[in-house]
Amino acid sequence: MAPWGYEKDNGPAHWHKDCPIANGKNQSPIDLINGEVKYDSGLKPLTAKYVPFSDAKFLNNGHSVQFQPSAGNGSELTGGPLAVKYNFEQFHFHWGNNDTEGSEHRVDGKMYPAELHFVHWNSTNPSFKDAVGSGGPNGLAVLGFFLKVGAENAALKPITDLIPKVKDAGTSVTVPSNFDMQAILPATLTDYYTYDGSLTTPPLAECVKWIVFKQPLEVSAAQMEAFRSVINRDGKPMGGNYRPPCPLHDRAVKTSFK
Numbered sequence: 575m576a577p578w579g580y581e582k583d584n585g586p587a588h589w590h591k592d593c594p595i596a597n598g599k600n601q602s603p604i605d606l607i608n609g610e611v612k613y614d615s616g617l618k619p620l621t622a623k624y625v626p627f628s629d630a631k632f633l634n635n636g637h638s639v640q641f642q643p644s645a646g647n648g649s650e651l652t653g654g655p656l657a658v659k660y661n662f663e664q665f666h667f668h669w670g671n672n673d674t675e676g677s678e679h680r681v682d683g684k685m686y687p688a689e690l691h692f693v694h695w696n697s698t699n700p701s702f703k704d705a706v707g708s709g710g711p712n713g714l715a716v717l718g719f720f721l722k723v724g725a726e727n728a729a730l731k732p733i734t735d736l737i738p739k740v741k742d743a744g745t746s747v748t749v750p751s752n753f754d755m756q757a758i759l760p761a762t763l764t765d766y767y768t769y770d771g772s773l774t775t776p777p778l779a780e781c782v783k784w785i786v787f788k789q790p791l792e793v794s795a796a797q798m799e800a801f802r803s804v805i806n807r808d809g810k811p812m813g814g815n816y817r818p819p820c821p822l823h824d825r826a827v828k829t830s831f832k
């Protein structure tokens with residue numbers, strides 16, 4: 575099979591050939607249907623402590639644009655549905671070619687123009703790769719934020735300003751050390767959906783505790799256009815790098831809000 579992607583000949587409908595788990599019962603993303611979620615008063619806010627990075631890269635890996643600090647950067651996530659501390663690994667984006675599509679998760683069938691994923695791994699594992707392969711839904715914790723078009727996002731501006739430098743697949747740049755990742759997050763990480771799921775790209779491992787925030791972040795139209803200028807390995811616009819929703823099967827989606 576051609577390397578996986580999001581085109582007709584290598585997109586989500588083909589992924590099961592190399593990754594049979596694509597047809598598993600704990601796949602992501604899903605459509606978050608408000609009439610079917612269940613409030614859980616035991617779900618407390620999350621705490622993310624992101625420390626400044628000395629040598630982080632911003633890269634185009636052919637499937638997304640990704641912020642990646644060197645291993646062991648000391649940033650961590652606790653609380654919410656998580657029983658232990660998770661280490662920050664990377665963040666990346668999914669987006670569409672117009673404002674009516676782009677997010678991976680949906681809310682009552684509605685797609686947002688983009689979705690931002692903060693990937694963390696369970697610190698009881700010796701490494702990130704062990705966490706991905708650890709089996710069960712507690713290997714990774716991914717925070718999902720919907721992006722909608724509105725005011726310029728000043729916290730994301732240092733990142734969106736770097737996009738023209740990683741327009742082509744396989745390129746990367748060093749991120750200025752004064753980049754403040756914490757500033758991207760809302761002050762309180764409260765209202766969210768959470769469920770057990772998978773990576774939304776190959777290898778599609780069912781190792782993810784998903785935490786998707788109800789409140790979208792805003793980015794400007796110019797920031798959205800920056801994403802839409804990114805090119806994939808086939809030299810085509812990367813926009814459309816989102817997997818459609820997967821069946822929920824017998825999973826429950828819990829909310830921290832009523």
Ligand SMILES: CCN[C@H]1CN(CCOC)S(=O)(=O)c2sc(S(N)(=O)=O)cc21
Pocket residue numbers: 635637638663664691693703706714716772773774775776777
């Ligand atoms: C393009 C490749 N994307 C994946 C790379 N990794 C997994 C395997 O690595 C050894 S990962 O854990 O960094 C994640 S998280 C993630 S999503 N969209 O579900 O948040 C996809 C991937």
Ligand SMILES: [Zn+2]
Pocket residue numbers: 666667668691774
């Ligand atoms: Zn993602």
